[in-house]
Amino acid sequence: MDSYYIALSSAAWLGILTSLSPCPLATNITAISFISKQVASPRKVLLSGFLYILGRILTYTILGIIVVSSMLSIPDVALFLQKNMNKALGPILIVVGIFLFDFVKIKIPGIGVTQNTKKRVENSGVWGAGILGFLFALSFCPVSAALFFGSLIPLAINHQSSVLMPTVYGIGTGLPVVIFAVLITFGAKWVGNAFNKLAVFEKWARRITASVFIAAGVYYTLIYIFNINL
Numbered sequence: 001m002d003s004y005y006i007a008l009s010s011a012a013w014l015g016i017l018t019s020l021s022p023c024p025l026a027t028n029i030t031a032i033s034f035i036s037k038q039v040a041s042p043r044k045v046l047l048s049g050f051l052y053i054l055g056r057i058l059t060y061t062i063l064g065i066i067v068v069s070s071m072l073s074i075p076d077v078a079l080f081l082q083k084n085m086n087k088a089l090g091p092i093l094i095v096v097g098i099f100l101f102d103f104v105k106i107k108i109p110g111i112g113v114t115q116n117t118k119k120r121v122e123n124s125g126v127w128g129a130g131i132l133g134f135l136f137a138l139s140f141c142p143v144s145a146a147l148f149f150g151s152l153i154p155l156a157i158n159h160q161s162s163v164l165m166p167t168v169y170g171i172g173t174g175l176p177v178v179i180f181a182v183l184i185t186f187g188a189k190w191v192g193n194a195f196n197k198l199a200v201f202e203k204w205a206r207r208i209t210a211s212v213f214i215a216a217g218v219y220y221t222l223i224y225i226f227n228i229n230l
Contacts, residue, residue: 007155011165014147014155015060015172017209020202023141024173031132032180048129049181053174055133057167060148064166067149068156085158086224092150093217099146100210133174143206151213 156165
């Protein structure tokens with residue numbers, strides 16, 4: 001049970017790290033800009049932030065259910081994963097760590113938000129924040145794709161959690177937006193200072209996480225692939 005709680009904490013951290021990565025951070029800035037239009041009403045600001053998180057949670061939960069449940073529902077695939085998950089985890093963690101260090105530059109096609117879509121969202125009032133959350137969560141970049149598909153999905157499969165872990169991950173990706181939504185009610189200057197500090201924090205947090213992933217990947221590789229007891 002302790003390992004499951006650790007896994008849940010890891011899912012939350014992966015979500016937070018995803019939200020602070022350059023590509024998702026840009027979409028979160030757009031979301032905050034949208035939310036700030038409701039600044040005249042603090043209640044609407046907080047409601048918009050909550051709906052934005054809800055949209056992201058819904059996207060990641062649906063993706064998690066589809067991917068994890070599909071893999072676990074096919075007997076041959078489930079049996080293969082049970083036997084080889086620990087072996088596969090080592091190389092996966094190493095590759096994810098390399099992506100987090102931003103050594104590899106790969107463009108991943110995502111779902112863009114057109115001007116017409118933005119106008120429709122704006123006309124939806126506070127509910128538009130939920131739509132933005134849903135759409136922006138689908139806009140994967142190399143780092144966010146590596147964190148979700150390369151880290152969270154194997155974690156969820158290993159613990160057979162197709163709903164809870166993707167949901168916790170989604171909550172983590174939306175938390176900074178809610179925090180900034182609260183800051184907006186106190187003044188734009190606070191938001192600017194917070195963004196500057198987050199940029200520095202994200203850089204070092206991503207590097208530390210990448211180092212941990214690579215170290216853990218090497219450990220799993222030596223133990224489960226090369227059968228070297230450390």
